[in-house]
Amino acid sequence: MALRVKWLVQDQGVNPEAITVITFTAEAALNMRHRLSDEEKTDVYMPRDQQPSQISTMHSLGLQIISNNYQSLGLDEKFKVLDSDSLKRLLFEDSAQLAGALRSQGIAANDIKVHGIRINKEHELYKITQYYNTILKACNFIDFDDLILLSSVLLISNAVLRAQYQGRAKHLLVDEYQDINQSQYEFIRLLADKDSSGLFAVGDDDQSIYSFRGGSPEFVRRFKEDYGEKAQILEIPLCRRCPSAVLNGALSVVTTFNPERLPKVAPTFSSTVKTPIQMLSSPSDEKEASFIAGKCSRVTPSHDVLILVPHLSFAKPIIVALRQKRVAYNCRTILAEEGFFSLDVLGHWLSNPADNLALRQTIQFLIETDNFGVPSKRVRKAEKIAEREKYLAELASLWEVVIKEKCSLYEAVKINAPKSTFIANILSALDALVTGYATPASEFIDVLRKTFLPWGKSSDMFQEISTWIDEIKGRGVAGQGTVRIMSMRLAKGLEADYVFVVGLEENVFPRQESTTTKLSEASRLFFVSMTRAKLELYLCHSRTRSASHTYLPNSYALQPSPFLSVLPKDVINKIYLPADSKVKEKK
Template structure:
């Protein structure tokens, strides 16, 4: 029998998936195994070989880019025949269904989609609307995040627990209800609504559901491990379990989005809940060397929540995986620079290189080392350290301590946090300043505002004068930064933003070192001047389009779906990877951290370097670091370890957390906070300078505070 032309270019496992009998098929597609090829060939097989009508195929994925690629590749295979018209993201498919049946979903025909900017604008409007009496400390971005998270987990406003652990949580829940009511009253929908309204519409309208079940006889889902509960329910509804054949393609070893509502059990759940599932494993890897894959396979096998597979490299050979133990974050950054230079001297390109880390706060020391070495880089999927909004907010106050006539810094400080000085008031003050030929600072001191604006202006003037007086005493940069945080109100503004809190502690911890490392200053310049010059030069470097070749800096989450010839994976330390939070949570959380490392390892094509510090300055404090527990799971003949000769005299053991901390805090302690008053410590999370303290205050509810910033007094 002659092989079918559509199958000629496929390996045996891919052929099995593409030509599988009509029915439910679960394709366990390992990293780099060609899952997109399988999906597009499956569609071409259905249309070209089985004469399936294109309109009876529903194909969904997660990004517009992936949808475009699949459409183009499928069209190429079909050679003139039309690809499925129902091919797109979950959101685009749901939008199409809602647009066709708005009344069935309780919408008007001209309903509007709120994009990210419009959603944030609406939340800002609701928070600032006086009739709702929300606290000024609630930030629109945080509100959007809370609402989106609830929707990702399929929780309607009425499902959100009214008895939340803090007043702030209750305020967010109230905002959610008002936001939802406002959207329904105006026939507005956001991205979360597209999914839930479509699900509810189909579940509540049997005739409509049957219509689409009769239409969609073949459903293909990409990245199935990433679907949330609402998306899973949509697939179940449309398939009817019995009527349509569903092909679910994904990799349970790459399920890393539980915080967005995805479940690592999606693949297993599909296998168990859908009848007569045909399981196909794609284990042949076209990306990485076998050396890298052996390490990845050993790591993945330690997880229990998986169906199981073993990746095999299509290409032989490959270098050993390096595991480099360095002294601290500076030597780690220096090792990164050395590895990059070695790669380029061997004929490699900067574009080949990615530096990966668990979270963005770890990029700072690497960024400075790259700048010092003249190596261009880009922070993928995020801002560079000194360009992050929370850091820029603090720096505005530091700049005003140096020069209160800095109008740009003053404008930012006036709005962050809000003090009743609105944009209109600022514009009026600016006009007055221009008319008189004075700075905004001078106009602010003499401003004739009313109500809250007047009080806010007075507060801001006092803060700037206070910081200016401190600056005259030539403090260490870290002291000035910390004082700016304490008096500005930024700690309270960002109290619900753990990322921002971590950036604050890191900024305090790095400020003095940044000043010391700035070599372009005059000898008589003090540390604060050096610090400000170094940060200004950092944010001013490497504008878009200036450099063609740049290495990529990114978190492990951002790296998913990408590949690089050389991967430098940093901070393989207990409390970082796995994260401190996962160590204090469930086994499921620890397994997700293991999958996150697996994703990082399988990004590497030719060379993989794992790095770990013996000591690291993190959250403003230098502490000894134990190697990640995952290192033992990776160990094998493919690993080539290198350690410094001047080793510290401590042993690798998992870092502790909880009550053994440097602040003398324990559960049940009564503490006083300068703003929130007296409260009881009800939970301790993390360790060292990353310790987070949950305090139930008598008059302010439960607050989560960074111990290093909160200045709690034991009572």
């Protein structure tokens, strides 16, 4: 992409203001800017006045268009963007009940929005989405997933605006094209105009891993069909990162489980490393963790290490083992939206009582305590589920007051309190919190203890404190070179000398309930994970693993992932750890 930008400006004489570069992440946009500005990278360096001003994510570009034209959408100048997944689900559930449906229907409507699919008036979930949009508008918010949709609406309805942005995108460069969804595809078509001659997209259907947000490999696979005879597909066969064994092994997996993938030319390699893929079989996740930590202690700090897991719960024994070996690590924890998070949300509302969304979350945290008689969200009996729905319907109805009276949610609670004991009890708790907020901290803490304290046990609170401290520090212990631990999906765009992929058991990865489509995507996720390795790749299967990680009843007798069975024998070296921990290698 950087080479393309330089070629367009310096060799083809293109005005940089006629170039728009769209990256998949904000980090990628920043890296692109840094590469173009780095004088030591002579192949891509450009003076700042020759660089395109528009290098951003698609959502950032959408936000720019909306911010400059907010009045056309009926928004206030100080509108905010809702990007909390949990809060979006909560509001969609409220919207479902306002529409006369069950809260579960709200989750279905949210899933459709996340996938970038427009819902028309005939759709059974249309009324839910209308209530959701009305709530957001009443609170002066727009949904993060609507940044693309609303900016497209503005471009379609305003010919002058459309011409302006199409003029700035005569050369439209799009990275990670394999991960776009339907609304993003339509946005690109709008920017590229009718002939699309300046469109330059980079993508690989083998690396399409964002179906949970509507991303699909179909867009890159049908590129020529979409853009006509003039469209060209240019392949880059040279692999600059992986040893041949790693890429050939990864290709064997993705080829087996993706029969519709685009054909590729045979790869060539700049790496001269001939090390085979190491396939590790361990008797338990503790033994596996010990092996990984031992290897990390030997190769750091002179090499970097990436440990990839299906879910961060798989990282717990590895973190323990790394600490025992005093190996520094960096692990971005998935922090639960409870505990200190709930206190932070409460603080936002207390400092700004007009923040309706913070109050809605605060009320939800309140009713999940034992103080209000609402059945737990974990109940399974039909009568308890119905009772919970009834309580939550009373909360959802507060939005009707907000919309009709154009008041804050706090005022709506006050208006409905005389009509409902449940709402009256919530108001009493909120009033106590508001009053306590103005008192010394010791008195306010006592109010919190009575109304809001989110921990059942002191040990839970201290465990969360430790988790937050580790997150803030960004590492386990100081000292040696850093080992990065993360979920597989977060590894895209990264690389490391040594890579460990953990959790490769049957029905764990891929999951037991995987459909053909999900199986195909899991194999692509495995491909992305494997191809992060520059020197050595370890594929780790444990014969027993904690059921709290696998969610399987037979975690004491796990078989290897089916992905491992299709690896060519000539690219792997098997390492078998018996229960006595003596390492046995089988070539």
